[in-house]
Amino acid sequence: MRVGVVVFPGTNCDQDIEHVYGGLLGAETVKIWHRDTDLQNVDLVVLPGGFSYGDYLRTGALAKLSPVMDSIRIFAADGGRVLGICNGFQILCESGLLPGALLENVGRRFLSRFVNIRVESRASFFTSTCERGSVITCPIAHFQGNYFADEKTLRELEENDQVVFRYCSADGALSDSDLDINVNGSIHSIAGVRNRLGNVVGLMPHPERAVERLIGDVGGNSGLSLFQHAA
Amino acid sequence: MRYQVLVRLKEGVLDVQGKAVETGLRDQKFDAIKNVRVGRVIELDVDGVSKDAARKQVEDVCKILLANPVIEQYEIKEVL
Numbered sequence: 001m002r003v004g005v006v007v008f009p010g011t012n013c014d015q016d017i018e019h020v021y022g023g024l025l026g027a028e029t030v031k032i033w034h035r036d037t038d039l040q041n042v043d044l045v046v047l048p049g050g051f052s053y054g055d056y057l058r059t060g061a062l063a064k065l066s067p068v069m070d071s072i073r074i075f076a077a078d079g080g081r082v083l084g085i086c087n088g089f090q091i092l093c094e095s096g097l098l099p100g101a102l103l104e105n106v107g108r109r110f111l112s113r114f115v116n117i118r119v120e121s122r123a124s125f126f127t128s129t130c131e132r133g134s135v136i137t138c139p140i141a142h143f144q145g146n147y148f149a150d151e152k153t154l155r156e157l158e159e160n161d162q163v164v165f166r167y168c169s170a171d172g173a174l175s176d177s178d179l180d181i182n183v184n185g186s187i188h189s190i191a192g193v194r195n196r197l198g199n200v201v202g203l204m205p206h207p208e209r210a211v212e213r214l215i216g217d218v219g220g221n222s223g224l225s226l227f228q229h230a231a
Numbered sequence: 232m233r234y235q236v237l238v239r240l241k242e243g244v245l246d247v248q249g250k251a252v253e254t255g256l257r258d259q260k261f262d263a264i265k266n267v268r269v270g271r272v273i274e275l276d277v278d279g280v281s282k283d284a285a286r287k288q289v290e291d292v293c294k295i296l297l298a299n300p301v302i303e304q305y306e307i308k309e310v311l
Contacts (some may be wrong), residue, residue, distance in 0.1 A: 057237070062296075065295075101299055103245060
């Protein structure tokens with residue numbers, strides 16, 4: 001498997017992604033600069049976290065205009081797999097590859113902490129090797145992670161099983177109103193969504209930061225299960 | 232031609248910054264001030280094209296970049 005890791009000015013999680021796919025799972029990884037349009041025959045494109053363009057205007061807004069995004073749109077339309085984490089998720093929403101948008105956290109704070117997320121759908125490439133209902137503990141680090149979609153979009157997401165992850169308690173219970181659980185106030189506790197086909201997935205939490213027991217003393221390596229699709 | 236674009240969150244979309252400003256003002260006893268909404272003003276010049284074409288270009292950039300139609304609304308004003 002060949003994984004392309006897209007780097008925008010301000011991206012800072014690209015090496016973490018290379019470490020998971022390349023270092024731990026043995027996939028081949030290549031970095032793709034945002035001005036490049038050649039996706040180098042990769043099987044999966046990852047938009048990592050960070051602060052592309054310094055979050056100017058809106059998070060992910062300027063990144064969506066980078067030349068690489070045109071290639072990614074074509075790649076995704078052909079069924080190519082695309083994963084966006086944190087700022088990558090924001091870019092996918094801004095570019096229309098995923099529905100909805102990310103607002104500022106309800107509690108008006110940048111949140112850097114561990115959260116629990118529940119796998120809601122296996123109908124995405126990213127969760128295809130996971131069990132529905134399984135709980136993953138991993139970090140978040142964002143100010144704009146409050147998922148929002150209008151009522152019509154939300155209904156479609158729920159009806160089509162497009163909600164991939166929800167914030168939950170350690171034992172998998174949901175509460176939209178409890179900010180200890182649904183930490184940023186996301187609508188329907190949504191932490192990640194997929195497109196209709198399931199080949200484009202985005203989420204705010206960072207499972208790539210909970211893949212080794214050495215560094216994940218809270219979440220252990222529970223994030224690693226999500227990357228097994230590349231193993 | 233110079234334009235001013237005012238971008239704001241749509242009604243019904245939680246404006247966290249507006250809420251924070253309102254709380255700050257309430258702490259200063261400005262109790263009569265309500266419904267604070269924080270937006271963004273973007274100014275730009277469009278030169279060398281007709282007025283209609285200029286207006287159209289500003290509309291276009293609002294749609295593709297300056298505002299996110301999922302959460303924001305925009306108003307365009309021509310300024311001197």
